[in-house]
Amino acid sequence: MSFLSRARGRVLALTLALPAAVLPGVAPPALAAAARADQNYVVEVQNYSSQGFDEMVLAVSRFSNPAPELMSRPGVPPFTVVSFDLGPCGDVRQYAVSGLVGGERLFTTGDVDGDPIGCNDVITIGDRTGALAGNAR
Secondary structure, eight states: OEEEEEEEOOOOOOOOSSOTTTSTTOOOHHHHHHHHHTSEEEEEEEEOSSOOEEEEEEEEEESSOOSOEEEEEEEEOTTEEEEEEEEEGGGEEEEEEEEEETTEEEEEOOOEEOOTTTOEEEEEEEOOOOOOOSSOO
16 A cells, blocks of 8 residues: 555636627636635545545644644545645645544645645545566567
8 A cells, every 4th residue: 555646736827818798707816816715625535445444534733723624534545536625725735634543544645734725725645556567688
């Protein structure tokens, strides 16, 4: 079992220098930023491993309250996805995710700084394989 990757889920927006009448429904940058400020921060944990977890725990600290808050999802079987809603995007300072079996931590992300722009993170857990890729001889 190994922690394979952590990827930020970001969406890039392209802005064209055309009149608003040409692009109906496209919000000006100030409105788009305000919409993001109202968005909640979501962390998705994808368990693509053959290992089930008794509990998936997320600890989050906020700018408004630096004392860590614990969130938990019990019974995370193999090949499932769980989500954590951390609240207002701009308030998330840092978080860490751990997978527990029998009270023992099998993996942790360590501290991850909040991303006030992306607001959506994906953590993928997979099995460690013995196969070598690339130019293995």
